[in-house]
Amino acid sequence: MKIAVCIKRTPDSESRFKIAGSGSTIDESGLKFDMDDFASYAVEVALQLNEKQGPGETVAVAVGPDSVQETLRKAMSMGADRAIHLKTDAAPFDGVAVAKALAAELKTGGFDLILFGKYAFDTSASVVGTATAELLGVPCVTAASKLDIAGGRGTARREIEGAGEIVEFPLPATVTIDEGIARPRYPSLKGIMAAKKKPLESKPAQLGPIRVTVKSMELPAERPPGRIIGQGAAAVPELVRLLQDEAKVL
Amino acid sequence: MANVLVFAESRGTDLRKVALEAVTAGRALAEKIGGGEVHVVLAGPPGIGAKAAQLGQYGADVVLVCEHAGLARYAREAIAATVAERARAGYRAVLLPFSAQGRDLGPRVAAKLDAPIASDIIELSAAGESITVKHPGYANKVIITLALSGSPVVLSLRPAAFTPKENARSARSESIAPAADPGAERVVVKEIIEGAKGKLDLGEAPVIVSGGRGLRAPENFKLIEELAAAFGNAAVGATRAVTDEGWRPHSDQIGQTGRQVSPQLYVAVGISGAIQHLAGMRTSKTIVAINKDPEAPIFKVADYGVVGDVFEIVPALTTAVREAKKGH
Numbered sequence A: 001m002k003i004a005v006c007i008k009r010t011p012d013s014e015s016r017f018k019i020a021g022s023g024s025t026i027d028e029s030g031l032k033f034d035m036d037d038f039a040s041y042a043v044e045v046a047l048q049l050n051e052k053q054g055p056g057e058t059v060a061v062a063v064g065p066d067s068v069q070e071t072l073r074k075a076m077s078m079g080a081d082r083a084i085h086l087k088t089d090a091a092p093f094d095g096v097a098v099a100k101a102l103a104a105e106l107k108t109g110g111f112d113l114i115l116f117g118k119y120a121f122d123t124s125a126s127v128v129g130t131a132t133a134e135l136l137g138v139p140c141v142t143a144a145s146k147l148d149i150a151g152g153r154g155t156a157r158r159e160i161e162g163a164g165e166i167v168e169f170p171l172p173a174t175v176t177i178d179e180g181i182a183r184p185r186y187p188s189l190k191g192i193m194a195a196k197k198k199p200l201e202s203k204p205a206q207l208g209p210i211r212v213t214v215k216s217m218e219l220p221a222e223r224p225p226g227r228i229i230g231q232g233a234a235a236v237p238e239l240v241r242l243l244q245d246e247a248k249v250l
Numbered sequence B: 001m002a003n004v005l006v007f008a009e010s011r012g013t014d015l016r017k018v019a020l021e022a023v024t025a026g027r028a029l030a031e032k033i034g035g036g037e038v039h040v041v042l043a044g045p046p047g048i049g050a051k052a053a054q055l056g057q058y059g060a061d062v063v064l065v066c067e068h069a070g071l072a073r074y075a076r077e078a079i080a081a082t083v084a085e086r087a088r089a090g091y092r093a094v095l096l097p098f099s100a101q102g103r104d105l106g107p108r109v110a111a112k113l114d115a116p117i118a119s120d121i122i123e124l125s126a127a128g129e130s131i132t133v134k135h136p137g138y139a140n141k142v143i144i145t146l147a148l149s150g151s152p153v154v155l156s157l158r159p160a161a162f163t164p165k166e167n168a169r170s171a172r173s174e175s176i177a178p179a180a181d182p183g184a185e186r187v188v189v190k191e192i193i194e195g196a197k198g199k200l201d202l203g204e205a206p207v208i209v210s211g212g213r214g215l216r217a218p219e220n221f222k223l224i225e226e227l228a229a230a231f232g233n234a235a236v237g238a239t240r241a242v243t244d245e246g247w248r249p250h251s252d253q254i255g256q257t258g259r260q261v262s263p264q265l266y267v268a269v270g271i272s273g274a275i276q277h278l279a280g281m282r283t284s285k286t287i288v289a290i291n292k293d294p295e296a297p298i299f300k301v302a303d304y305g306v307v308g309d310v311f312e313i314v315p316a317l318t319t320a321v322r323e324a325k326k327g328h
């Protein structure tokens, strides 16, 4: 199969964040950036599908500044065959604009399957995959926690509130990938060497107008410092009293 | 005067609480932009129309009832086409919940309309031409204020961030047809695997009792379930350590890569309080932690921490909560 995987470069989710002096971005100094977690699950799913199903091609695509090329190389070191960099100054928080750039590139690619992460860590938006599918006019399954492809059709499981949903769909299609579906592999040394020679094409992204802009960023209000009220079962009466009288939740 | 369009989420012939939240937020937005009307799309199987009056109570002026046998389950393509077609009639904003359904629906509608979209909104304001929202990004670690330009805009609201408020209008009902045949969906739902019956959803439960690796074995979640049952209004959550082990389904996972919740009360049992777990529950109103390690990071965010063995404390707490509930 010909599979495209759209990947984003985001800061390490375990970092402590500070807001930059401008007040409208995070302070990037000292932060480690890497492939977004959900995007890495999507890359793994693409590689496994092509490994299982015989000859195919996996193409990694990213919208962003030159630094995303490092992330595209990582996808290729995991096993993607080639990469496309859609260049902008910075990936905007406008998901529809990013989707337009991706759709403009992907519409002529002849892909059987286009994979995305469920959401990106920074935007936490869950927009780009579904919006790209709409712009391309292909079926879209969101938040798949299982995915099988056979005979030109896909079957996926999605988690919805209090239930699981099994869906079937024809290819070509787009799927956004949830956690738990596959553990992303670590690039091997051989993979890293091979990736250096794999093709990476860079061209301007066609974002169109940006209509969602960041006005400001702030850190969430700190919780009051925690308080230990006691030890063992002996603390239970006091806990219940506090839940009744102070927190008023009982 | 600009009107606001709201998508009322339902399952079968039941309205979901997020529908009332969205109508409440829609009413407030309509006031802010000059007192326009709130129109609500209510789609579902025959019989769903009976819920129109309830939407009126929360501030709907017009309820657009779309009844079709093919809408007993969420038909993503037909619903997206119907909401988008309606939105083209000229609205300032389209509001929907950031639920499993809404996360799927919002970007479809935005792309169809070529409209900007903001997700998982916790605050909504309008000034002059621009609509401004607050949205927690970076897995709840940074609050981002976004400005959206253009009209309409699509706004997807975090469940439980907007409290339903009655604001009775005498809503007119109008019946509409789906803009695409629900029988022609390309993505076909083959099966719904229901979780435990009558289980409260994590996004809607006022109380969540959550268990971590400290419970040691799947059968010990019985303790968590009993405590949840004693509260009566509680759902059960878990950490990733627990869902990775397969002790609980992935859908119960709370945290950065699971559900993000803000209940009135969050009880963390045998949970260390890793930063990725905190990302999903630190906005809870009151947090209780039970852990044998006084240095566990969960105690840094717990309003009430109890140090000790879960196998001793949880049964005692369950009995005490049951007693307290009886006293009411």
Ligand SMILES: Cc1cc2nc3c(=O)[nH]c(=O)nc-3n(C[C@H](O)[C@H](O)[C@H](O)COP(=O)(O)OP(=O)(O)OC[C@H]3O[C@@H](n4cnc5c(N)ncnc54)[C@H](O)[C@@H]3O)c2cc1C
Residues within 6 Å of the ligand: A013, A037, B211, B212, B213, B214, B215, B238, B239, B240, B241, B242, B253, B254, B255, B256, B257, B258, B259, B269, B270, B271, B272, B273, B274, B275, B276, B277, B280, B290, B291, B292, B293, B296, B308, B309, B310, B311
């Ligand atoms: C990219 C990424 C995403 C992640 N996303 C999530 C997420 O969404 N949600 C999530 O939860 N985690 C997530 N994690 C995992 C997270 O880092 C932690 O590993 C996980 O939350 C730990 O779960 P736990 O608290 O159950 O287990 P542990 O950290 O092992 O803690 C168990 C606790 O139980 C206590 N304990 C043991 N026995 C007893 C006893 N008898 N009585 C009382 N206390 C006892 C111990 O003192 C300890 O504090 C993520 C990690 C990564 C890298």
Ligand SMILES: Nc1ncnc2c1ncn2[C@@H]1O[C@H](COP(=O)(O)O)[C@@H](O)[C@H]1O
Residues within 6 Å of the ligand: A006, A007, A008, A036, A038, A039, A042, A061, A062, A063, A064, A091, A095, A098, A115, A116, A117, A118, A119, A120, A121, A123, A124, A125, A126, A127, A128, A129
């Ligand atoms: N700048 C980007 N370049 C490539 N893919 C992206 C980009 N932004 C988002 N995506 C993809 O869309 C998914 C959802 O992102 P979001 O809608 O921002 O939450 C991500 O997991 C990626 O797969």
